Amino acid sequence: MSNPFEKSDAQYLVLVNDELQYSLWPVDGAVPAGWSVTLPAAPRQVCLDYIEEHWTDMRPKSVAQAEFAG
Structure with missing residues (x-):
């Protein structure tokens, strides 16, 4: 059984949650x-490039805001 997240020729979505965390999704x-x-x-590599460009702070949004306010 192959991993659905590692198929280089498959189409994927990029997801985001309220904490501004990103995920590659079949x-x-x-x-x-x-x-x-x-x-x-989009193709897998396009999605990975998008995540790399947009997810510049790996901390959850709530943690980043708390550190900024503190």
């Missing part, structure tokens, strides 16, 4: 609760 999988599509179906 296009045929149901989007989990709490996540929304931020990049529609």
Whole structure:
């Protein structure tokens, strides 16, 4: 059984949650609760590039805000 997250020739979505965390997601999988599509179906490498460009702070949003306020 192959890993659905590692198929270089498959289409994926990029998901984001309220904490501004990103996820690569198989296009045929149901989007989990709490996540929304931020990049529609695209090749895996396009999705990975999108995540690298947009997810510049690995801390959850709530942690980053607390550190900024503190």
